Amino acid sequence: MSSLKYLSAYAPELQNQVKQMIEQQRLADFLLKKYPDTHDISNDKYLRAYVMALKNRYLKKSVPLSKIAYDSKIHVINNALGLHSYVSRIQGAKLKSKNEIRISAIFKKAPEAFLNMIVVHELAHLKEKEHNKAFYQLCQYMLPEYHQLEFEMRLYLTHLERNGALYS
Template identity: 55%
Template sequence: MKAAACARYVARNMAELRYLTGYPPHLIEQVAALRDQGRLGDWLQQRYPDGVHDIQSDRALYDYAQALKQRGLKNTPPLAKVLYDSQQHPVRGTLGTHTRAARVQGGKLKTRHEIRIGALFRDAPEPMLRMIVAHELAHLKESEHNKAFYQLCEHLAPGYAQLEFDARVWLIWRESA
């Protein structure tokens, strides 16, 4: 019976920690322990003491993305739109999207690039917003999630891999709070 109870505990934890699938077991165990002790929010507060950023409107988000693009991706196509989208949600599998829409304009084919960021990132610390915006901007140059793509993400948002992990922990904390 003890083995069955242990198996149920592991299954429950993995369902609740689904954002950490693929990470090493010792990291998952550390996050689970912090969550079970009610200290996950404290850990995040210690890592991100500034709390919520002030980029709350779609216009501010567009300007933020443009500034990041200018700093690291000068020779890429222009952005038509950057906005917060309440349809983007981690449970449905997306935190943000980059779309290309080709349209015929006169005798030319024009491509519009749009970025939509999950509205839940309005409440995130700024480095996590930077990580998700950098991820979507990187798709302007690299469409696949390959080594070059992640190098570009790291260029746009130094410490990208850690920020991605922290954002996943933040999502777990939001759902458990």
Template identity: 55%
Template sequence: MHRLKYISHYPSHIQHQVQELLDQNKLGTILQKKYPAIHSFQSNKALYDFAIDIKNSYMRKSSPLSKVQYSDKISALNALGLHTRISRVHGGKLKAKKEIKIDSRFKQMPLEFLRMIVVHELAHLKEMDHNKAFYQLCEYMEPNYHQYELDLRLYLTFLDISDS
């Protein structure tokens, strides 16, 4: 029996299905068929451009992003992505900067997972809490958001078990 920390809050019938797939060594094969290739956004500049394209398509009027980058440090915080708001006094004015950091593991993941986490962090520009409006915004930007989130959790479960 494997520890299913990424899906521990999902209903028990889903956890049992995942456990069966793990026991039968089928989870990795299923995920590989569904998501066969990794994306090409490997640099911080490419990631920034990718995020800005999504932002400009769906959230044109929201405040600008000053930085979007991969980070090796946020996995220590048990996070996959992180949004920050930094306010600094610049001259006589208060300047606000908004930044997004994405776990570096996403460099080696399918495009759908990268898009899902970028959409998640962009949604925090408008909605700070994980509430109904937040998830509606995520679904507006990515209609398959919830499926990709579940599949990402399965993918991370598979990676954890493969590494042990």
């Protein structure tokens, strides 16, 4: 059986449990039982409204976002589920900056909990650029079950890679 690349940072015991679920063909059942439905945030307009509602709730005074979009060019293989980019430009005598959030298009057809976790992750980068203790504390402030959702989202990605779409 090939390695579990999305779970490589987790304890070997946990990886073995996941391997057993895969061997016994129980991974899809586990995911569908816990997450029976997908969200209906299907385009960039709805995604922007969703992201801005979270931003306004938890990070009201943070920098503005100039673009929020699904991006089909983000490849999960490169460990990117979403991207937060910060671009600085000089216009005349002024330094202008833009903050953008792009979410991998594979999450158009996913449980809302996973989309929420990715959005929280990208929003946390508005305040904390690095994946440090403060970053993860901010993620947990916005989403207390952040770490559990990240793990289960990695299970979802494992299923997608091995078996294709979970939801039709």
